[in-house]
Amino acid sequence: MAGAVALPDHAARADPVSAAEAGRRLRTAYPAQIAAVDGGHIVWRDGTRMAIDDGKGEKSFNALLEDPDLADIFAIPYPRGEPAPPTVNADPGRARPDQFFDRMYGNCRKGGVEKNLVEVAWLPTRGVTKIKVTRINGVAEKLSAVSAELDALPSSFDAYLQPIAGTYSCRVIAGTGRLSTHGHGIAIDLALRHADYWRWSKPDSAGRYLWRNEIPLEIVRIFEKHGFIWGGRWYHYDTMHFEYRPELLID
Ligand SMILES: [Zn+2]
Incomplete structure (x- = not known):
């Protein structure tokens, strides 16, 4: 990586x-x-x-x-509160044992995931986008609850909510051989035009990546409330990315 x-x-x-x-x-x-x-x-x-x-x-x-x-x-503990630059390599949630998540959600390369995908109407008052996520662990219902709360935000948030950049996709994480959580049907990417990603930046002379973020805390809090962690809390930041990982949100 x-x-x-x-x-x-x-x-x-x-x-x-x-x-x-x-x-x-x-x-x-x-x-x-x-x-x-x-x-x-x-x-x-x-x-x-x-x-x-x-x-x-x-x-x-x-x-x-x-x-x-x-x-x-x-x-690595998952932090809460105001978004802030993480310390080097603090990537809470990026350690994902495949045997555990494949057992729960299936392995998309073996056809184990798609049969459990269901449609969710995403931000229904803002349009007619249908997205697909897994029904396992109630992820679809939880993302519907996220959608309802996001949909109630004022129009000043529109640019951070639409268009979405993707949900289910059976692919590896860029630059690695490991399957992405998008392949488990538990992840969603928002707001491509306002996203920041460590691979799009250049490290400084000490090899450190400068953290950047435009995603408002209000959006992050709604996802976290329903069990989704945010890639903006990673040193290797991916600020459009949310994934269902309730185990990291337990105190
Ligand atoms: Zn993503």
């Missing part, structure tokens, strides 16, 4: 939450999927067990993205 640019590795760290706490947050976030936490494992509703900690200890930043375990989801 570093591409041609050597990124500093300051944010690499050991898991700051215990396996038990990681399990508690996952079970709280996904009650329809996870029945219990037991002996360092989550127990899925069908009885399948999945280890929370892979025993590999402290990981580099790249390993956190390329080979995360369930506890690594929580290695």
